Amino acid sequence: MADNYHQERLVTPPPPIGCPVQAQWSPLNEDYLADPYPIAQALRAEHDVFYAPELNYLVVTSMQDIQAIFADHETFASVNVQDPVFPLDPAAQQVLAAEDFNPVAVMSNRPEPDHGVIRRYTRQGFSNSRIKTLEPFIRRRGNQLIDAMLAGESPTEFVEAFAFPLPGETVFRFIGFPEQDDDMLKQWCGDRKSFSWGNPTGEHQREIAEHMVAYWRYCREFVAHTQENRSDDFTSELLDGHEANPNELTYREVESIVYGLSFAGHEAVTSLINNTLLCVLSRRDVWADMCADPALIPNAIEEVLRFESSQISWRRLTTVDTQVGGYDVPAGTAVFLNFASANRQADLFENPDDFDIRRPNAAHHISFGKGVHYCLGARFAKFETQLVTEMLAERIPSLRLVDDQRLHYSSNITFRGPTTLHVAWG
Secondary structure: OOOEOOOOOOOOOOOOOOOOEOOOOOOOOHHHHHOHHHHHHHHHHHOOEEEEOOOOEEEEOOHHHHHHHHHOOOOEEOOOOOOOOOOOOHHHHHHHOOOOOOOEOOOOOOOOOHHHHHHHHHHHHOOHHHHHOOHHHHHHHHHHHHHHHHHOOOOEEHHHHHHOHHHHHHHHHHHOOOHHHHHHHHHHHOOHHHHHHOOOOHHHHHHHHHHHHHHHHHHHHHHHHHHHOOOOOHHHHHHHHHHHOOOOOOHHHHHHHHHHHHHHHHHHHHHHHHHHHHHHHOOHHHHHHHHHOHHHHHHHHHHHHHHOOOEOEEEEEEOOOEEEOOEEEOOOOEEEEEHHHHOOOOOOOOOOOOOOOOOOOHHHOOOOOOHHHOOOOHHHHHHHHHHHHHHHHHHOOOOEEOOOOOOOEOOOOOEOOEOOOEEEOO
């Protein structure tokens, strides 16, 4: 169906005539996964726009072109952002063909004008007042996790100890999921990045697909339960909006928002927290300044989003024949927007390869997108990361990275953050 949450788009137009081709490059190459920034800059220096046959995507590298594409949402639709990059294995296709697996596109992958209607209802849930209601939980649970860390041995692995559980549990409380289901839900969320943004093996695809179907069924049951048992949570707000205007926000759309948000609302935050520690703990003078003056933390997080973003690309699909970078681009062309290049653009950011928490234009990064599809959770992600950084700076000012650790990054084209991070203190 045209409005399915995840779609396979197997018909690919030919590359634009005359467009440069980078036959060997892929964002899934090992060297790019390890450190995308020098490679992305070198690619942009060679061509602002090129075609990557490994992906069958047109790649756009400059901030100006990326912003123009985001601004023209009618020509460059967001419909493909949740789609698998590569064809699915038949076993995974069979799992996802279950008759009751039918989430619909709602936010990041829903075109206008429907997206704008749905966004009005979800924006209310991401208001400052709603976000602030989560602060007591974030502080209480964050301090519990810090207590557990300090009671254990130093060094420890930070992702498992803190950066993965806290954002997941926070978004689950926001949605209204009961705490006793947290471990099960986090297991089902595991490695969704690989499905939509990676190239997993057939067996791995099948396993992820089974988790996705189980997760969808859980979300449907939860929404049905909440329909009869309202509470002070985001799902109840969505259901109130549906009942007030059922033609604008359908019941299936409420189910699908819960399904999509419960993944998107925490994976990127985990990576943002990890990337923040990577950037500041490796620079002891910077960490000392932030511990002494927490007012530096908000701009430091903006600089992390520019310098070592948790989201280094996004996607679009052309709806009509158009032009990009002077090349004629056919309708139906998949477009890869390379944030890793744009966020280190020397004509926009002075000394772009320097990490500077006092950078005056740090917030001019593109990591949350732009225009009508600007990330709804951007403020939420920055708020939670700020609270976490403040708590760690206050309680563990001696926190440091373990020397000579080898970082590993999940193999996907968009989300970036270390899968493990070893820290020590004392």
